[in-house]
Amino acid sequence: MTRVVRVVLLTAIWILLWSDPSIANLLSGLVLAVVVVAWFDRRRQGNVIIRPIAAVKFAGYFLYQLIASTLVVARTVITPRDRINTAIVAVPLSGCSDALVTLIADAISLTPGTLTLEVRREPLTLYVHALDVRDINGLRHVVRTLEVLAVTAFGDDDALEGLVVDDTTVWRGR
Amino acid sequence: MIVAAALLLALASFCFMVRVVIGPSLADRIIALDGLVVTAVAAIVVNSIWRRTDLFLDVALVVAFIGFVGTTAGARFIERRGG
């Protein structure tokens, strides 16, 4: 199932690049996509499932955070000194696949004043650089919300179970 | 309005270029160059809107790709040699 989605996506990008949906382009795109997916499929771990309603929720929250982030950073550019209070904060995640961690890390890099610097497994932790860190709990809350939304939207059953078990008790409390 | 936007982009690329020149570290120069690439893509799209043509859009696409590859290569370089 995941493979079919990937082949369709790659073929769509191929046709967009040619910007001409002819039969020849469709066929050559399909052949290339199948080869690429078969070639890179060997390293894949975890299944990506798409739950449409949860995916829309994730996209909505992400877009809201993106716009808020842009306004915050724009305001900080105009009035720098009093709003910059930088730090690197460790944020624990519950267990999920590499693809999900990538998605969450990318989303964090685009939310207000946060930037993922480092990812560690065991325990799964993101190291996030924050522009204004006076509200550490607020920052953790944003990351946690993004994680819950991403896992309920795209996670497989293992990731969902991990989400229920995991709580802020995993946090080592530095 | 299109001309005003082009002016804003020119100012932006000037800011990025000053940062590329004054540094101080290699990482600063790389992120400034990355910003310059994004500005270039925006400028190509604005130019296309102004001239009402889709001729340059392939260029925008390729520049966007190359910008990412260049930034990544720069990051690898810092990791090996130091900033």
Next chain:
Amino acid sequence: MVDVLVGVLVIAGSMLILLAGIGVLRFADLYARMHAATKAPTVGIALVCIAGAIAIDGGTDKILLAAAIIFVTAPSAAHFVGRAAYRAEGIDIHLDGPDDLRELMEDDEDAASND
């Protein structure tokens, strides 16, 4: 009407990119500059590309593809540079608050020297 919409989108996008440029120029340390250089221009280019998709006939697909590429790659590129800069010596990183990563890096160095 459409022209006005396109103009407003283009101006807003260019304004965001200019703000990013000013931020990169004004901010005092590397990571603050990276915050300015990764977020605002991504939204700015998205706005400019939406305007382009409305205004240019026949180029909608390519413009949206270019916007999608920048959207997907910008955070990854920022992550690469940030990660490399933290490891590199000779880059001045100024932090006001706690630094959870320093401890981890020192643990790594201890593990490496014990081998």
